[in-house]
Amino acid sequence: MAVRARLRGTTTGVSQPDSVRARIEVAVGILLRADGRFLLATRPPGKPYAGYWEFPGGKVERGESVEQALRREMHEELGIAIGPVAVWRTSEHDYPHAAVRLHWCIVQHWQGELQTREGQDLSWQACPPDVAPVLPGAYPVLELLASRTGVAQRHA
Numbered sequence: 001m002a003v004r005a006r007l008r009g010t011t012t013g014v015s016q017p018d019s020v021r022a023r024i025e026v027a028v029g030i031l032l033r034a035d036g037r038f039l040l041a042t043r044p045p046g047k048p049y050a051g052y053w054e055f056p057g058g059k060v061e062r063g064e065s066v067e068q069a070l071r072r073e074m075h076e077e078l079g080i081a082i083g084p085v086a087v088w089r090t091s092e093h094d095y096p097h098a099a100v101r102l103h104w105c106i107v108q109h110w111q112g113e114l115q116t117r118e119g120q121d122l123s124w125q126a127c128p129p130d131v132a133p134v135l136p137g138a139y140p141v142l143e144l145l146a147s148r149t150g151v152a153q154r155h156a
């Protein structure tokens with residue numbers, strides 16, 4: 001599968017010019033456990049790329065900040081109340097269905113037991129993930145996580 005993505009400060013491919021399509025802003029949570037593993041979830045049925053693994057999150061709604069959107073999505077999807085949010089990186093990806101700008105937020109503290117409110121599967125993963133397929137727009141950040149101290153590495 002062709003992967004076209006741009007990550008601020010890192011060139012991983014070529015996207016369409018911004019003038020061609022309006023970008024959809026997306027807040028994405030990298031829930032990082034104390035052991036360095038991060039949470040991936042499957043996309044629910046009925047959505048584009050249903051069944052693909054992704055980081056939890058969703059579209060920023062009108063009038064919301066990225067942080068507000070992330071707090072709402074984490075509550076709606078997982079039933080948790082997240083603590084401090086740090087926007088870590090921003091990347092862009094062009095899909096056939098949408099052009100998205102992904103705001104990657106590291107979350108290390110939350111309250112509540114994880115629930116699967118949208119029928120998604122959840123998995124705590126290390127780098128590289130051993131679940132597939134992963135949403136193409138998540139690849140660049142997975143590469144960055146692999147080099148980030150504190151993220152669990154999978155050793156074959």
Ligand SMILES: Nc1nc2c([nH]c(=O)n2[C@H]2C[C@H](O)[C@@H](COP(=O)(O)OP(=O)(O)OP(=O)(O)O)O2)c(=O)[nH]1
Nearest residue numbers: 026028054055056057058059093098100135137138
């Ligand atoms: N949550 C999430 N979205 C991602 C990731 N990587 C990636 O390219 N995306 C893209 C896929 C979608 O085009 C977009 C997120 O939109 P979505 O449809 O899942 O958002 P949503 O939950 O607000 O959806 P809805 O309310 O409109 O049903 O971001 C990722 O790792 N996590």
